[in-house]
Amino acid sequence: MTPDDSDTDDVTAPPDSAAADSSRSDEDLDRRRLIRWIAVLAFAVPVIVELLTFGGLIENTLFPGGDGDTGGTATDGTETATATPGEDAVGVGDELLPDEPTVETVEVSEVRGESASSRTYVLRVAVENTTENSVELRLTGVTLRDGASLESVSTTGAIPAGGAGEVTGAWGLPTDSMPVAVDVVLLRDGDESTSRSVPLKRPPIRG
Structure with a gap:
């Protein structure tokens, strides 16, 4: 055997075979990575959906009505505001319009009646006029839990x-309804200065 014959017997793998093996290995690696990402997404998506749903429930519970209208200005330029639930709600002993110079204290806020079909909501407010002008407080209506309104004007x-004065408003309630806000108007020297819907704390029921 010549040296040249010995060299020809030492056969190596063709370059194309090595490249094919490398390509196949890369494909297997990419496939494993894809499967891993699919598994991660399959687990993560339901978790994210559950978190978003839970967060929405918490927001609705803690901050009901957060997108609602909380105030505005009447066409005649007087200050107006709509009822907002929560800390602004008033009950017995609270001031009806705390941002006004006059003092309007709720003395009575209760539902009277022996049955749900014959009840009346009564609201009495005492007013102290600490200003240098004459004032007048009017109770013009109430808003019920279902959004309906009852109109009836009472005035000091x-x-x-x-000086001092008081006003008592009374509204007959439909069956199983409760008031959630009262509409008030404050006049100074006969001119309307404030018109507002004031949220009410849940009034007690007196049989």
Whole structure:
């Protein structure tokens, strides 16, 4: 055997075979990575959906009505505001319009009646006029839990500077309904200065 014959017997793998093996290995690696990502997404998507749903439930529970209208201005330029639930709600002992210079204290806020079909909501407010102008407080209606409104106007009449007065409003309630807000108007020297829907704390029921 010549040296040249010995060299020809030492056969190596063709370059094309090595490249094919490398390509196949890369494909297997990419396939494993794809399967891994699919598994991660299959687990993560339901978890994210559950978290978003749970977060929405918490938001609706803690902040009901967060997208609602909370105020505005009447066409005649007087200040207006709509009822907002929560800390702004008033009950017995609270001031009806705390941002006004006059003092309007709720003395009575209760539902009277022996049955759900014959009840009346009664609201009495005492007013101290600490301003230098005459004032008048009017209770013009109430809003019920279902959004319906009951209109009936009661007034203190004109209260002179340094004087005091009171107003009592009464509204017959439909069956199983409760008031959630009262509409009030404050006048100064006969001119309307404030018109507002004030949220109410849940009134007690007196049989």
